[in-house]
Amino acid sequence: MHLEHIIPEAAGDGSTEENLWLACPLCNGYKGVQTHAVDPLTGVRMPLFNPRIQDWHEHFSWSADGTEIIGKTPVGRATVLALHLNNPYVVPSRKIWVVAGWHPPKD
Numbered sequence: 001m002h003l004e005h006i007i008p009e010a011a012g013d014g015s016t017e018e019n020l021w022l023a024c025p026l027c028n029g030y031k032g033v034q035t036h037a038v039d040p041l042t043g044v045r046m047p048l049f050n051p052r053i054q055d056w057h058e059h060f061s062w063s064a065d066g067t068e069i070i071g072k073t074p075v076g077r078a079t080v081l082a083l084h085l086n087n088p089y090v091v092p093s094r095k096i097w098v099v100a101g102w103h104p105p106k107d
């Protein structure tokens with residue numbers, strides 16, 4: 001996992017605990033220095049989901065088969081797209097995790 005800066009250091013926020021989160025290398029790479037992205041449904045530019053201050057279940061859900069993350073809100077949809085949360089590497093992995101009974105998370 002990578003220690004990810006929610007607001008990039010280049011934008012002025014530092015390495016305070018409130019601005020750090022663990023992210024897999026793929027998600028961190030897709031996020032880059034982005035802080036906002038366009039909601040594909042409304043076309044409105046939205047801030048990316050902030051796991052420090054927002055609730056995952058308010059903004060996302062799992063698809064019925066447990067393999068894809070569905071954005072439920074403008075923030076959720078923009079984040080799914082910007083971070084490629086259903087990329088061709090992770091969805092096949094989730095399919096295996098579902099068969100193994102490890103996925104989706106039960107919380």
Ligand SMILES: [Zn+2]
Nearest residue numbers: 023024026027
């Ligand atoms: Zn990831």
